[in-house]
Amino acid sequence: MKKLSLILLLLSTALAAQESQQETSTTYKKRVLESTEIDFLASYYTQEGDNAAVTGGIGTEELTDLTPTILVSIPLNDDDVLTIDASISAYTSASSSNVGPFDGNGPANPFVASSGASRQDVLTTVSGNYSHSSDDRNDIWSANVAVATEYDYFSVGFGGSYTKLFNEKNTEISVKANVFLDTWNAIYPTELRDQPSFIKFDDESRNSYSLGIGFSQILSKRMQGSLSLDVIQQEGLLSTPFQRVQFADVTDVIVQEFTLGDDVERLPDSRVKIAAGGRLHYYINEIFTVRTFYRYYIDDWGINSHTASIEIPIKITDKFTLYPSYRFYTQTAADYFAPFNEHLSTQDFYTSDYDLSDFDANQYGFGVSYTDIFAKMHIWKLGLKTIDLRFRQYERNSGLKASLFSGGFNFVMD
Template sequence: MKRLILIIILWNTFCVVGQEQQETERYKKRVLESTEVDYLMSYYTQEGSNAAVTGGLGTEELTDVTPTIVVSIPLNDDDVLIIDSSVSAYTSASSSNVDPFDTEGLANPFVASSGASRNDVLTTFTGTYSHSSDDRNRVWSVNASIANEYDYFSVGFGGSYAYLFNEKNTEVSIKANVFLDTWNAIYPSELRDNPAFIEFDDESRNSYSLGLGFSQILSKKLQGSLSLDLIQQEGLLSTPFQRVLFADVADQVVQEFTLGDDVERLPDTRFKIAMGGRLHYYVNEYVAVRTFYRYYTDDWGINSHTASIELPIKITDKFTVYPSYRFYHQTEADYFAPFNEHLSIQEFYTSDFDLSDFNANQYGVGISYTDIFAKAHIWKFGLKSIDFRYRYYERNSGLNANLFSGGFNFQMD
């Protein structure tokens, strides 16, 4: 009889536990309720007078249009597949001067040539698969990407893992990525038939990155995060069509264009470290404050500081505006010098002002519309949110740029 009672008790316990597990699985919230589609578009323009293609002096005029589609597909309660594809079509006055004589007018570093290098299209495709644990405290993902341009091809892959604990108030994460790139080296036209010119013998470039993250909900109104990123690059880190002119070599001027003495030559390794932190404060139901700071350093001699602030202001239940400001400062690389200031005896040299000492300011404003119920529809998709932003960027070197971007988020009914 005692054994029978024990068996009944164990059976009832097993049934109750099994029923609780079934109820947990039955009512488990899906990571993504339905398929979502994001359509993004950006339009970028810039102007300046320090083009690296023409040795650090010349037009930097450029326009770029990038449409992007991101499709997030729930495979089941726990797994999501994200497909991200984009096409970046640009027109560059500076890169057109890879061959400045391919034009009817006089060759001039401040005038765009009509050559084939004036226009290009960069196509990228990325697929990401993510899985969340039943308690939603662990999330891992893997990704693969491919990118192609007329002189450049890249394949990438990586993964990430995040762990939430302390009642989901704390999160630690790690991510790693590898990019295997290949150049199809294009050289300045005047150097291609120069017997003294030495082409690069290795046109590959590999990049390896490791990122660590930590975030913490500090109070009902305050959240902070820290990040550390390590990047190792190897291979052809120079841009083959960027000219360099030497101060100890007589200038050769054809028409109104100073011919290059060589192309940019940089070390074949580079190690980068970036450390950053974010602090978000919820002031009240109408205003929040988002701040960010990052310190960057590498073994090429560049050190930089980035600081930004954004103030989301809720003006109605559905509309929010986003004024923002970003400041950036960096020191110049060990191998940088402006137009016609390098010496031919140097091993490494560049006149790319992206590697110079400069300060930059960026001013932005945005507006977003959010409807969590997605009442507006296009075919079988409900419109969940709309976002438009404008940013103005300026450097003390004279470069300035405008960026217009927008996005629409749809979810399938």
């Protein structure tokens, strides 16, 4: 009897210890985000070209844009993270200034910027994202909301995503969905506003719905690949109200040095976009890694495009990495595109926006990053974790050239 009591006592002690160990193992887990992180980002974009859609496919495309951004990621507990993103995009555009081409001091000319109010604007965007990870970190749910506004445009967006990791986290499947509800405050070219025959858009809303599916797989110790499929449905006002079109079968009216618009861009009120792509990353050694990307795009407006890019990070020290890159892009023209003064007034849809034309483009990039995972350098209570500086040069065979300078500083709060 004493032996039985001793056995029961040892068994109960062992079970209690096992339960305690299980509770400890389930309650202790690595936090998704250890502490609050703050990113200070900024970009400066400049472009030039001679195919402005505002003036019907000819004219200056000169534009500059400065965008400061702050991104704050806050761990709410072990599993949940709240991210807030706020940015202000301030741009000056020579082409959009010619919505009102007669505001300048000299003769109106599509290749000369006017001084009207439309020459500059500010786009303000604020978004929030909430994500939750399961205890084993194999399931991640997220929800997001965004608001954007500028002088003639307002947008509200919301959506969510779900990510599943399995196969010892070597395989990942994700699905995401977003909705954007936009409203134009339509601004028309000055010469068309008071014409009795001019027809304004009766619906100034635009709704966009997107669904994306992703698959990622670690193929070996050195190689990782991923596939993605995105489908976007757009409905509503898909034309830009202040972009002019001149008709070949209508006599040109030229005031000073400016050809007046016969109408504004008219495009279908629906569009379906489908993009399928893949990435392949290969680790060569401690110094070199190769990152490749390809995407095929098609829509029901007649555009087909191919994108291919390669980036080769070069780790020159424990903290510094260089990022040379190259990107090639080619697309066919939309069914509704024609250059300046080549559309007919009998057509239902027409645009002279060279973004919808047939073109090839090359982009050359270079970047450098600094990383200190221990964030030893401090500014007040902020530890500097990473610095990232990038430059990209973009060139189309249509003559458009653009440069983008961007930088980011990532801080961790003590």
